[in-house]
Amino acid sequence: MAKTRPTPHCYEFPRAALSVDIVVFALDGDNLKVMLIQRGLQPYAGQWALPGGFVRIHENLEQAARRELHEETGLHDIYLEQLYTFGELNRDPRERVVTVAYYALVNLEGHDVRPSTDARNAAWFSLDNLPKLAFDHHRIMKTAHERLRSKVRYQPIGFELLPQKFPLRKLQNLYEVILDRRLDKRNFRRKMLAMDILVELKQAERDVAHRAARLYRFDKNKYDRRTKTGFNFEI
Amino acid sequence: MAKTRPTPHCYEFPRAALSVDIVVFALDGDNLKVMLIQRGLQPYAGQWALPGGFVRIHENLEQAARRELHEETGLHDIYLEQLYTFGELNRDPRERVVTVAYYALVNLEGHDVRPSTDARNAAWFSLDNLPKLAFDHHRIMKTAHERLRSKVRYQPIGFELLPQKFPLRKLQNLYEVILDRRLDKRNFRRKMLAMDILVELKQAERDVAHRAARLYRFDKNKYDRRTKTGFNFEI
DNA sequence: CGCCCTTAGTGTATCTTCTACACTAAGGAG
DNA sequence: CTCCTTAGTGTAGAAGATACACTAAGGGCG
Numbered sequence: 001m002a003k004t005r006p007t008p009h010c011y012e013f014p015r016a017a018l019s020v021d022i023v024v025f026a027l028d029g030d031n032l033k034v035m036l037i038q039r040g041l042q043p044y045a046g047q048w049a050l051p052g053g054f055v056r057i058h059e060n061l062e063q064a065a066r067r068e069l070h071e072e073t074g075l076h077d078i079y080l081e082q083l084y085t086f087g088e089l090n091r092d093p094r095e096r097v098v099t100v101a102y103y104a105l106v107n108l109e110g111h112d113v114r115p116s117t118d119a120r121n122a123a124w125f126s127l128d129n130l131p132k133l134a135f136d137h138h139r140i141m142k143t144a145h146e147r148l149r150s151k152v153r154y155q156p157i158g159f160e161l162l163p164q165k166f167p168l169r170k171l172q173n174l175y176e177v178i179l180d181r182r183l184d185k186r187n188f189r190r191k192m193l194a195m196d197i198l199v200e201l202k203q204a205e206r207d208v209a210h211r212a213a214r215l216y217r218f219d220k221n222k223y224d225r226r227t228k229t230g231f232n233f234e235i
Numbered sequence: 236m237a238k239t240r241p242t243p244h245c246y247e248f249p250r251a252a253l254s255v256d257i258v259v260f261a262l263d264g265d266n267l268k269v270m271l272i273q274r275g276l277q278p279y280a281g282q283w284a285l286p287g288g289f290v291r292i293h294e295n296l297e298q299a300a301r302r303e304l305h306e307e308t309g310l311h312d313i314y315l316e317q318l319y320t321f322g323e324l325n326r327d328p329r330e331r332v333v334t335v336a337y338y339a340l341v342n343l344e345g346h347d348v349r350p351s352t353d354a355r356n357a358a359w360f361s362l363d364n365l366p367k368l369a370f371d372h373h374r375i376m377k378t379a380h381e382r383l384r385s386k387v388r389y390q391p392i393g394f395e396l397l398p399q400k401f402p403l404r405k406l407q408n409l410y411e412v413i414l415d416r417r418l419d420k421r422n423f424r425r426k427m428l429a430m431d432i433l434v435e436l437k438q439a440e441r442d443v444a445h446r447a448a449r450l451y452r453f454d455k456n457k458y459d460r461r462t463k464t465g466f467n468f469e470i
Numbered sequence: 471c472g473c474c475c476t477t478a479g480t481g482t483a484t485c486t487t488c489t490a491c492a493c494t495a496a497g498g499a500g
Numbered sequence: 501c502t503c504c505t506t507a508g509t510g511t512a513g514a515a516g517a518t519a520c521a522c523t524a525a526g527g528g529c530g
Contacts, residue, residue, distance in 0.1 A: 008245040014292040015250040018333060057249040057331055061322035085320045085335050087296035096292055098253060100320050100333075169477075186480070187518065210476040211525040404506080421509070422489070445505040446496040 016087070016096040020065040021052030021137065023083065023103040023144035024075065027161040031126045032177055033108075034141065036133070037072055038121035043093050044134035050141070051122070052099065065102045073122055079105040079160040083144050091136045103144040105160035152178050153235045156197065159218040167205055167213035168192065175235055195233065197223040251322070251331040255300040256287030256372065258318070258338040258379035259310065262396040266361045267412055268343075269376065271368070272307055273356035278328050279369035285376070286357070287334065300337045308357055314340040314395040318379055326371045338379040340395035387413050388470045391432065394453040402440055402448035403427065410470055430468065432458040 024035040036048040051072040055064040062080065070076045080102055087098040125131065127145060130138070152158050158174050172188045192198065199219045204212040223233070259270040271283040286307040290299040297315065305311045315337050322333040360366065362380060365373070387393050393409050407423045427433065434454045439447040458468070 008247065009249040010243040010245040011250070011252075012243065013289070014244040015246070016253055016290065016292065017246075018251055018253065054248070055251065055322070055333075057251065058324065060324055061320065061333070082319060084317060085296065087290070087335070089293065089295055098290075098296070098335075100322070167478085184519070185478090186520085189479080190481095191517090207527095208477080209527050211478050211527085213478055402507085419490070420507090421491085424508080425510095426488090442498095443506080444498050446498085446507050448507055 014096075016098045017092075018055045019052055019097055019099040020055055020061060020068060021050040021099050021101050021140060022065050022069050022080070023050060023101065023141055024069070024073065024078075024106060025103065025144075025148060025161065026106050026108045026124065027174055027177065028108055028124065028126075030173070030177060031128075032145075033124040033126055034130075035073055035075075035122060036125055036131070038123075039134055047134045048125075048131045049134035050101075050137045055100075061100050062102070065100075069104065075104070075106060079157065083140070083147055086136060086140060088136065099140075101140045101144065103147065105148075105157060107161055107163050109163045149178055149180075154233060156218060156223055156233050165201060165203065165215040165217050167215055169213055171216075179235075191235075195226075195231070197226060197233070249331075251333045252327075253290045254287055254332055254334040255290055255296060255303060256285040256334050256336045256375060257300050257304050257315070258285060258336065258376055259304070259308065259313075259341060260338065260379075260383060260396065261341050261343045261359065262409055262412065263343055263359070263361075265408070265412055266363075268359040268361055269365075270308055270310075270357060271360055271366070273358075274369055282369045283360075283366045284369035285336075285372045290335075296335050297337070300335075304339065310339070310341060314392065318375070318382055321371060321375060323371065334375075336375045336379065338382065340383075340392060342396055342398050344398045384413055384415075389468060391453060391458055391468050400436060400438065400450040400452050402450055404448055406451075414470075426470075430461075430466070432461060432468070 026033045026035070035051065037051050039045055039047055039049050051069055053064075053068040053072075055061060059067065061082070065080060066076065069078075069080075081104075083101040083103045085098065085100045089096065091097065091099070127141075130141070132138075133141065152175070158171070158178070161174055162170055168189055169185075171192065172183055172185065175188075176183055197219055198216045199222075201215045201217060203215045205215065206212065227233075261268045261270070270286065272286050274280055274282055274284050286304055288299075288303040288307075290296060294302065296317070300315060301311065304313075304315075316339075318336040318338045320333065320335045324331065326332065326334070362376075365376070367373075368376065387410070393406070393413070396409055397405055403424055404420075406427065407418055407420065410423070411418055432454055433451045434457075436450045436452060438450045440450065441447065462468075
């Protein structure tokens with residue numbers, strides 16, 4: 001597959017290059033973070049950008065996104081969903097590049113996130129403290145953020161940002177951060193538990209300097225069953 | 236630009252071809268319809284397919300979708316929105332083709348729809364009576380239908396399927412067809428009018444064999460203003 | 471060991487929104 | 501002028517959303 005000097009590939013009509021870019025969200029206390037990598041090559045050398053790269057001819061789009069994500073950040077087996085395809089003419093100064101953007105959700109504790117694998121410089125940034133981004137990545141990021149904010153309200157994807165076992169306060173905090181507004185504790189708990197998609201565990205938090213909260217986990221099977229009978233998740 | 240024998244375009248790595256496909260929805264009484272074209276060339280010659288074609292190197296994705304739509308169906312200046320990008324390896328038997336799918340909404344009365352321009356065979360089909368479709372177009376259609384069903388509930392896009400002036404019963408009918416369930420007339424009217432995004436016109440229906448209904452139109456400015464102050468459209 | 475600090479965990483009253491439901495009004499057709 | 505069809509309207513009860521404050525539990529520290 002890999003040659004030192006690849007043979008050229010010719011077509012009757014000019015073709016755009018096709019890439020994938022991924023907006024990886026994670027929750028760090030009261031901050032929603034995204035992972036960025038610092039570009040080593042031109043264009044935009046030294047600037048921060050979304051992880052991503054060109055789609056190979058024998059992999060589909062999601063495979064390409066997962067491969068790039070793994071190569072550049074070490075992340076694997078995470079929630080990934082197609083966001084939007086950006087195809088403006090001059091979004092890449094080199095040539096026409098169309099990019100299929102994805103967004104990913106990870107929990108910081110569960111995954112062995114090694115931002116600095118592969119000799120690249122990668123790091124988490126708070127969404128409200130982003131550096132200047134290469135290409136049209138700021139726009140992609142904004143689109144991803146909006147999508148997350150609206151999707152989190154009617155699909156149970158927020159759990160992807162938490163460890164498998166979590167106290168309800170962490171879940172509420174997640175929604176408060178993403179939706180950017182305070183929620184009432186009692187109402188939140190009542191509503192969430194009434195949906196009957198969480199399982200109350202026999203464990204409690206450990207090593208906290210206050211009363212330990214009970215842990216819960218999201219039960220996907222229960223959710224799927226409830227969904228089939230007309231139930232709709234909603235925050 | 237157009238040559239009888241284009242010079243070849245060569246790249247270091249193989250590239251997928253990039254196309255757009257459009258699912259055009261229209262409402263015809265109690266039926267949701269989509270426009271299909273009958274393919275003249277291989278592969279799938281003679282079979283029905285979504286309108287669409289290859290993206291040119293100097294047009295962006297939406298421009299490509301609008302151009303193809305115009306060339307193949309005569310439709311122009313219509314509501315168009317990106318749906319999803321399909322990139323499975325074997326979705327086109329000739330070679331790797333990644334397609335950016337769009338969906339469009341038109342009102343049958345307002346637009347001069349000429350399905351048979353351009354010497355192609357084009358026609359409207361009821362969604363529940365579709366022929367076998369070329370490529371993975373059935374999947375694209377299904378995705379578009381699901382998107383329409385969910386989006387119509389929280390964005391005022393349904394109006395795109397109606398003429399500018401319409402009686403409330405037509406609007407209710409639209410939601411009943413798309414959501415596939417009956418709505419209560421009094422509740423529907425109360426809710427819709429309470430949103431304060433419709434303007435009651437001084438006109439009534441004409442040429443109906445019963446009491447004529449009052450006509451309304453959707454006021455986008457009003458909607459935008461209300462949206463800015465926290466209002467959310469919802470059916 | 472006991473006090474303090476912090477977060478966990480709980481119930482109720484009120485307001486708002488959703489639902490179910492049936493009759494009179496208007497207009498054209500015959 | 502009668503008939504047929506659809507337009508247009510109100511209300512009561514149920515369900516869901518909101519606002520709100522105290523006691524319980526556990527670790528830290530003096």
